Amino acid sequence: MDPTLLAVLLLLPLFFLLVKRIKLISISRKINLLPSPPRIPLIGNLHQISLLPHQSLFELSKKHGPLMLLQLGSIPTLVVSSPSYAREIMRTHDLVFASRPSLKASRILLYNNNDVAFASYGDYWRQIRKICVTNLLCLKQVQFFSHVRQEEVSLMIEKIARIASTSNGVVCMSEILNSLTCNVLCNSIFGSSMTEERRKILCGLIRKNTVFFVQLFVEDYFPRLRWLDVLFGTEGKLRRHSQKWDALLGEFIEEHVRRLKEGENTSSSEFIDVMLQLTNDTGTAFVLTNEQIKAILLDMIAGGTDTSFAVLDWSMVELIRNPLVMKKVQDEVRGIAHGEVKVGEEHLGKLSFLKAVIMEVLRLHPPVPLLLPRESLQDCQIQEYSIPKETRVLINAWAIGRDEVYWKEPHEFKPERFLSGDVNYKGNDFHYIPFGSGRRICPGMQFAISTIELALANLLHCFDWKLPSGISCEGISMEDSTGITTTRREKLDLVPLAIHIT
Numbered sequence: 012m013d014p015t016l017l018a019v020l021l022l023l024p025l026f027f028l029l030v031k032r033i034k035l036i037s038i039s040r041k042i043n044l045l046p047s048p049p050r051i052p053l054i055g056n057l058h059q060i061s062l063l064p065h066q067s068l069f070e071l072s073k074k075h076g077p078l079m080l081l082q083l084g085s086i087p088t089l090v091v092s093s094p095s096y097a098r099e100i101m102r103t104h105d106l107v108f109a110s111r112p113s114l115k116a117s118r119i120l121l122y123n124n125n126d127v128a129f130a131s132y133g134d135y136w137r138q139i140r141k142i143c144v145t146n147l148l149c150l151k152q153v154q155f156f157s158h159v160r161q162e163e164v165s166l167m168i169e170k171i172a173r174i175a176s177t178s179n180g181v182v183c184m185s186e187i188l189n190s191l192t193c194n195v196l197c198n199s200i201f202g203s204s205m206t207e208e209r210r211k212i213l214c215g216l217i218r219k220n221t222v223f224f225v226q227l228f229v230e231d232y233f234p235r236l237r238w239l240d241v242l243f244g245t246e247g248k249l250r251r252h253s254q255k256w257d258a259l260l261g262e263f264i265e266e267h268v269r270r271l272k273e274g275e276n277t278s279s280s281e282f283i284d285v286m287l288q289l290t291n292d293t294g295t296a297f298v299l300t301n302e303q304i305k306a307i308l309l310d311m312i313a314g315g316t317d318t319s320f321a322v323l324d325w326s327m328v329e330l331i332r333n334p335l336v337m338k339k340v341q342d343e344v345r346g347i348a349h350g351e352v353k354v355g356e357e358h359l360g361k362l363s364f365l366k367a368v369i370m371e372v373l374r375l376h377p378p379v380p381l382l383l384p385r386e387s388l389q390d391c392q393i394q395e396y397s398i399p400k401e402t403r404v405l406i407n408a409w410a411i412g413r414d415e416v417y418w419k420e421p422h423e424f425k426p427e428r429f430l431s432g433d434v435n436y437k438g439n440d441f442h443y444i445p446f447g448s449g450r451r452i453c454p455g456m457q458f459a460i461s462t463i464e465l466a467l468a469n470l471l472h473c474f475d476w477k478l479p480s481g482i483s484c485e486g487i488s489m490e491d492s493t494g495i496t497t498t499r500r501e502k503l504d505l506v507p508l509a510i511h512i513t
């Protein structure tokens with residue numbers, strides 16, 4: 012071989028390495044202008060992130076400010092903890108920050124980020140988000156699924172009444188509420204193919220999902236060290252978990268494909284059938300593969316169940332700890348649904364204090380405390396700081412909901428603060444962002460709130476509530492569980508006392 016050509020071939024990799032190095036140095040120079048906690052060589056700030064990252068990041072932000080840069084392994088991560096910077100990211104520069112980073116858990120569980128929540132910003136994301144909104148999550152569809160909510164809430168009330176009349180009357184509310192939110196969502200998605208056995212498997216899988224999203228995978232922070240995940244067995248665990256999802260979703264799909272072929276459900280409005288119609292060449296411009304359908308289904312189920320459950324669970328906890336608020340909200344519900352056995356959806360519009368209670372729970376206990384991570388698509392200037400392309404961004408909604416500048420007595424449970432109606436959760440008030448904001452705002456907001464309001468109203472209408480004997484309010488743990496979605500760590504046991512409607 013020509014020696015010059017040989018030399019060029021040998022030097023080429025070195026040249027690329029050099030260019031990459033120079034690029035990295037210039038990125039870190041630019042980004043280093045941001046406040047940042049001291050780092051340890053190699054791991055950077057990873058050691059400062061606890062299993063409850065929203066809480067450890069809140070503590071760090073008190074020292075280093077509302078916009079700080081952490082170096083998580085090799086990944087520069089911007090942490091936002093104030094409404095004004097949240098506005099910069101999700102309003103002023105929404106397009107720049109409209110993408111998501113690709114995480115190991117999302118790649119393996121969500122079929123290479125083919126779901127809505129982790130899809131990169133672009134046409135595919137836009138199309139599938141539209142399909143989900145049009146067929147499941149928009150106001151019209153949420154109203155259409157009203158019968159599912161009413162039926163599931165009635166079944167829940169009957170179940171509680173049954174347990175309450177037997178044994179010691181203690182009901183594990185966490186289990187009841189978890190089943191409720193899972194049933195409402197899964198019945199809307201899968202219709203009659205949702206059996207009790209499948210529901211149990213699903214609930215177990217959902218909880219594990221959320222933990223995998225905050226588990227430390229070495230590859231997420233040091234992309235070249237993936238082999239360590241294989242060596243430690245963490246990748247194997249994730250893959251086995253993903254196979255369980257795959258098998259279950261495959262069963263649902265097969266069953267619905269068979270039904271569609273046999274001509275059943277041809278006019279079905281079950282979400283899964285709508286998506287299956289997009290797999291065949293039925294003249295639609297946009298076609299989905301089986302894996303893409305599975306990713307989207309998983310997204311809806313996992314994203315929608317735990318979050319709504321967390322709000323209901325925290326609501327019952329906060330109300331039992333605040334008897335005056337409990338009385339006030341029960342008086343409101345019973346006053347509006349006076350003489351009725353159940354609260355119907357037609358009553359909900361008048362329950363302004365109940366709505367305020369739910370808003371306050373979302374402020375103090377946002378189920379997705381760091382929203383979902385974002386990633387910048389290009390270089391961008393945030394006030395005096397230059398943020399390079401591909402910076403990861405975490406927005407601490409949990410910290411923002413406790414910002415003393417915006418919230419008086421931020422740690423107190425005071426639903427009255429929402430009664431004026433000045434603030435809502437639609438992403439325009441940046442000091443209150445439990446559903447996020449901008450292009451990537453949660454599309455399931457309406458679906459979730461409808462279930463939460465109906466369930467909570469009926470729980471408060473049909474029963475009085477007390478703690479099991481031997482447990483005091485002070486003994487109730489207020490600890491969060493770990494996960495991308497946080498719920499309360501401990502299960503909630505309560506004693507319901509049935510009210511006889513006259």
Ligand code: HEM
Pocket residue numbers: 127128129140148196310311312314315316318319322377378379382383384444445446447448449450451452453454455456458459460
């Ligand atoms: C109380 C209940 C819920 C809360 C607090 C919640 C919260 C959130 C948050 C904070 C985000 C990220 C927003 C951002 O990055 O700005 C999100 C995204 C998302 N949520 Fe929800 N969510 C809830 C219920 C639901 C339900 C019921 C569904 C569907 C059935 C759902 C589906 C999604 C999807 C698909 C995304 C990704 C959106 C995108 O990236 O384009 N969520 N949610």
